Amino acid sequence: MKFFTERFIPLCNRGQEMRAANYAKLVKTPFTEDCIERGLNLDDGGAVYNYGCVETAGSSVVADSLTAIKKLVFDEGKVTKETLEAALAANFEGYEDVRIMLFRDAPKFGNGDDEADSMANRVLSDFWGEIKKYKSVRGDVFSGACSLLSGGIHYGWQTWATPDGRFKGMPFGNSIGPVPGRDKSGLTAMLSSVSRLPLDLGVGGTTCNVVIPTDHMKDEEMRKKTEALMKAFLLSGGQLAQITTANVDDLKDAKIHPENHQDLIVRVGGFSIHFNDLDSSHQDEIISRYA
Numbered sequence: 001m002k003f004f005t006e007r008f009i010p011l012c013n014r015g016q017e018m019r020a021a022n023y024a025k026l027v028k029t030p031f032t033e034d035c036i037e038r039g040l041n042l043d044d045g046g047a048v049y050n051y052g053c054v055e056t057a058g059s060s061v062v063a064d065s066l067t068a069i070k071k072l073v074f075d076e077g078k079v080t081k082e083t084l085e086a087a088l089a090a091n092f093e094g095y096e097d098v099r100i101m102l103f104r105d106a107p108k109f110g111n112g113d114d115e116a117d118s119m120a121n122r123v124l125s126d127f128w129g130e131i132k133k134y135k136s137v138r139g140d141v142f143s144g145a146c147s148l149l150s151g152g153i154h155y156g157w158q159t160w161a162t163p164d165g166r167f168k169g170m171p172f173g174n175s176i177g178p179v180p181g182r183d184k185s186g187l188t189a190m191l192s193s194v195s196r197l198p199l200d201l202g203v204g205g206t207t208c209n210v211v212i213p214t215d216h217m218k219d220e221e222m223r224k225k226t227e228a229l230m231k232a233f234l235l236s237g238g239q240l241a242q243i244t245t246a247n248v249d250d251l252k253d254a255k256i257h258p259e260n261h262q263d264l265i266v267r268v269g270g271f272s273i274h275f276n277d278l279d280s281s282h283q284d285e286i287i288s289r290y291a
Contacts, residue, residue: 001130005127005130005131005134009052009142012052013136013137016043016138017043017137019043020041020044020137025042028042029041029042032046032047033048034046034048035047047138049140049203050136050139050140051136051138051140051142051143051203051204052136052137052142052143053142053204054128054145055145055146055147055148055151055204056127056128056145057146057151057152057155058152058155058159058172059120059124059127060110060120060178061162061164061166062162063109063120063122064108064109064116064119064164064179064182065162065163065164065166066119066123066163067106067115068102068163068164068165069084069163071105071107072101072105072106083095084098084102084163087099088161088163091167092161092165092167099167100165102163104165106164108164108178108179108184109178109179109193110177110178110179110182110183110185110189110193111178111183111184111190111193112185112188112192113193116193117196120193120196121197121198124198125198125201127144128143128144128198128201128202129201131143131144143203144201144202144204145204145205146175146176146207147175147204147206147207148174149174149271150282151174152171152172152174152175153172153285155172157169157171159172164179174209175207175208175242176197176199176202176206176208177190177193177194177208177210180209180285180289181288187210187211187229188229191208191229191232191233191238194208194238195233195237195238199237199239200237202239205240206239206240207239207241208241209244209267209289210230210241210242211244211246212226212243212244212245213245213248213290214245214247230243242267243267244266244267244286244289246266248287250264251266251275251286251287251290252287254275254283255280262276264276268282268286
């Protein structure tokens with residue numbers, strides 16, 4: 001991690017230099033404090049705070065993978081290192097029993113589990129702590145971030161099978177939260193897990209996808225409980241909650257009968273969009289969050 005960080009940070013800085021030279025933030029700059037006063041655009045260091053920003057994809061996949069390796073290979077000895085290596089190389093073909101074990105028998109981030117949450121905290125603390133050692137051409141150090149738009153899907157396409165039981169090509173997820181579908185213990189547990197992350201090192205912005213079924217919003221008491229829960233999340237360190245209020249049956253039906261759901265809007269990972277405007281892979285990722 002340290003080896004590659006040392007090599008990609010100069011690329012980040014070069015990208016910022018190119019954006020500054022081409023005034024890429026022409027609209028954002030005048031609305032950012034101090035840019036006009038200093039006569040500098042946002043990428044040139046005109047803002048009050050001039051952190052570099054490293055968008056971070058796949059932290060939950062990495063954390064779940066390391067938790068599975070620690071528990072099943074080293075602590076319990078249920079899977080040998082050689083078997084795990086062979087299973088990954090084969091994209092689990094012929095090793096379905098190993099994949100199920102990795103997926104089922106190791107705890108997953110997003111369920112309020114101390115072991116899984118501690119590993120996720122360690123992954124981000126190590127990485128974001130490392131990038132903080134480097135200075136951005138904007139003038140301040142680099143900070144972590146996780147607002148991936150649809151990047152978690154695209155990075156997943158390019159990544160081989162992983163020790164959390166994930167097949168080659170499957171999405172990472174588009175937020176700082178758990179891998180879609182792995183939070184099985186409810187919304188409170190999921191938000192508790194996210195609030196345990198070192199979000200103070202991610203001042204570039206960390207969004208969390210939150211799915212609230214429509215039946216949770218019909219009753220006034222349920223709405224108040226949901227409101228209290230989201231306030232508690234923000235007060236405990238959470239930064240951004242991207243809320244989708246939809247019914248999973250409606251989402252599934254919209255894939256088959258899009259003409260009946262023209263007004264169905266969902267959050268992807270940094271933006272909202274009509275569900276029907278997404279391609280099939282992005283629709284499947286949204287639906288998987290309800291699993």
